[in-house]
Amino acid sequence: xxxxxxxxxxxxxxxxxxxxxxxxxxxxxxxxxxxxxxxxxxxxxxxxxxxxxxxxxxxxxxxxxxxxxxxxxxxxxxxxxxxxxxxxxxxxxxxxxxxxxxxxxxxxxxxxxxxxxxxxxxxxxxxxxxxxxxxxxxxxxxxxxxxxxxxxxxxxxxxxxxxxxxxxxxxxxxxxxxxxxxxxxxxxxxxxxxxxxxxxxxxxxxxxxxxxxxxxxxxxxxxxxxxxxxxxxxxxxxxxxxxxxxxxxxxxxxxxxxxxxxxxxxxxxxxxxxxxxxxxxxxxxxxxxxxxxxxxxxxxxxxxxxxxxxxxxxxxxxxxxxxxxxxxxxxxxxxxxxxxxxxxxxxxxxxxxxxxxxxxxxxxxxxxxxxxxxxxxxxxxxxxxxxxxxxxx
Numbered sequence: 001x002x003x004x005x006x007x008x009x010x011x012x013x014x015x016x017x018x019x020x021x022x023x024x025x026x027x028x029x030x031x032x033x034x035x036x037x038x039x040x041x042x043x044x045x046x047x048x049x050x051x052x053x054x055x056x057x058x059x060x061x062x063x064x065x066x067x068x069x070x071x072x073x074x075x076x077x078x079x080x081x082x083x084x085x086x087x088x089x090x091x092x093x094x095x096x097x098x099x100x101x102x103x104x105x106x107x108x109x110x111x112x113x114x115x116x117x118x119x120x121x122x123x124x125x126x127x128x129x130x131x132x133x134x135x136x137x138x139x140x141x142x143x144x145x146x147x148x149x150x151x152x153x154x155x156x157x158x159x160x161x162x163x164x165x166x167x168x169x170x171x172x173x174x175x176x177x178x179x180x181x182x183x184x185x186x187x188x189x190x191x192x193x194x195x196x197x198x199x200x201x202x203x204x205x206x207x208x209x210x211x212x213x214x215x216x217x218x219x220x221x222x223x224x225x226x227x228x229x230x231x232x233x234x235x236x237x238x239x240x241x242x243x244x245x246x247x248x249x250x251x252x253x254x255x256x257x258x259x260x261x262x263x264x265x266x267x268x269x270x271x272x273x274x275x276x277x278x279x280x281x282x283x284x285x286x287x288x289x290x291x292x293x294x295x296x297x298x299x300x301x302x303x304x305x306x307x308x309x310x311x312x313x314x315x316x317x318x319x320x321x322x323x324x325x326x327x328x329x330x331x332x333x334x335x336x337x338x339x340x341x342x343x344x345x346x347x348x349x350x351x352x353x354x355x356x357x358x359x360x361x362x363x364x365x366x367x368x369x370x371x372x373x374x375x376x377x378x379x380x381x382x383x384x385x386x387x388x389x390x391x392x393x
Contacts, residue, residue, distance in 0.1 A: 011148045011248065012070040018144040018153065019063045022137055026052045026059065029133045036126035051163070052130075058095070058159075062088060062152055069246060082246010085152045089207035092155035096162055096200035103166060104193035110186030127171040134164040149247045151210065155203045162196040210244060223282060224252055231277055233258060233270045235293050238321035238337075239373070252278065252286045255322060260292035294325050303334060306366075310358035316351060317342030332365050339373045348372040352382035 030052035065088040073080045138160035145153030169192045176182050220242060228237045236257035243251040256274060258267050271288040278286045294300045303325050311318050318338050326333040338351065346354065351372055359366045369383040 009070050012066055014144060014148055015066040015150065015153070016063060018140060019059050019066070021140055022059045022156070023056055025133050025137055026055045029130055030056070032129055033126050036122050039122060055159075055163075058092070058156070061091075062156065065152060079243075079245040079251065080249050082249040083211060085150060085246055086207050086210040089151040089155040089203060090211070092152070092159055093200050093204035093207055096155070096159050096196060096203065099159075099162055099166070100193045100196035100200055103196065104190060107186045107190045107193055111190070112186075114186065124171070124175075127167055130167045131164055131171065134160045134167065138164060151203070151207055151247075155207070158199045158203055162192075162199060165192040165195060168192075213244070220250065224254070224278065224284060224286075227278055227281055228254060228256060228274055231256075231270070231274045233262075234274065235259070235295065236321070238291075239289075248283065250282075250284050252284050253289070254286065255289045255291050257291050257293040257322075259295045260324070261296055291322050292324055297325060297327075299327075300325055303332065306359060306362045307334065307336065307355075310355050310362065313358050314354045316346070316354060317344055318351070318355070330365060331367050332363065333367045333369065334359070335369045337371050337373055348380060349382065356383065 033052065065084050069081045069084040071081050138157045141153045141157035141160060144150065145157060221240065224242065225237055225240055228234055228240075234256050237254055238257075239253075239255040241253045243253075245251065254274075256271065258270055262270070267290045271290050274288050275286045278284045300323075304323055307320060307323070311320065317340055319341050320336045320338055323334070323336040325335070338355065344351065352368075352370055355370065356368045359368055367383065369381065371381045
């Protein structure tokens with residue numbers, strides 16, 4: 001495999017280095033446990049050593065995931081291959097859940113059918129070495145996951161912790177039984193299995209949400225919003241949607257408010273400036289929609305206050321954006337979008353009539369055109385007399 005595209009990718013290089021460390025540590029643990037189990041006759045310890053060998057296979061799979069995820073976009077995958085990391089995290093979460101379920105069943109069986117364990121210094125040393133090794137790997141994976149924003153490494157960190165907890169419960173049960181003659185291995189196993197199951201569920205939920213398309217990270221959302229507002233000529237931003245195609249591979253769409261007196265070419269130039277700034281500063285590909293704002297109209301603030309008063313008097317949990325006003329032939333056309341800020345039992349049409357009635361009480365000359373946004377899904381436009389003509393285009 002050609003690795004040319006990895007040379008200039010610090011993220012992938014860091015990931016490969018961490019995977020190499022994981023391979024080395026698991027190889028050492030596997031060798032030590034298999035030798036200790038073979039020498040003492042403890043098949044369970046040998047089995048734990050072979051489990052470390054399977055962990056090496058998982059790490060090789062992770063290395064392949066990072067390799068393919070770092071490949072540039074192609075004809076079949078125009079948005080890149082970054083979501084492979086989320087798929088890998090899902091697979092690892094399924095493995096963690098399987099380990100938790102298996103441990104729970106075995107531990108429940110041990111509670112009802114306790115068996116004696118044998119104390120052996122070689123076994124204690126082997127288990128202790130396994131705990132130290134897995135603790136190191138859990139820390140290393142977690143550290144790398146934070147540095148390169150990788151859910152896969154977070155999942156592998158959790159897997160290492162689950163192995164650590166399982167080995168710790170065996171060690172604790174062996175020592176307690178050897179010195180105090182109490183059988184607690186079953187109870188310890190049940191407790192550890194519940195922790196492992198919760199960890200697997202948490203990772204699975206986050207990974208699946210990333211694949212399905214979940215609410216963007218608030219930090220990413222705010223950084224994009226602030227970057228747009230910092231661009232010259234932008235008076236506001238709304239309807240910002242972030243599409244996640246893998247770590248450090250985001251696309252965005254946004255509506256920006258520009259001076260309505262600008263020409264088409266001027267608005268286009270400002271919109272292009274915004275996309276350039278987002279690409280250069282945040283490495284985000286963006287599509288920008290320009291909305292007019294009556295910056296030069298001295299009465300716009302008054303009209304906005306009337307809209308805010310109407311929303312307040314309606315008692316509905318609403319906010320507004322994309323506000324625009326036009327004055328013509330004795331009418332004042334108010335155009336805006338409404339977004340829910342809480343639960344509302346009214347449908348879109350009822351919300352429109354409630355706000356429209358309140359605005360007309362303030363000023364009968366108001367003509368309202370609005371749309372209700374529900375979680376990025378735009379609905380029907382109300383109050384638009386030109387709608388039938390538009391549909392017929």
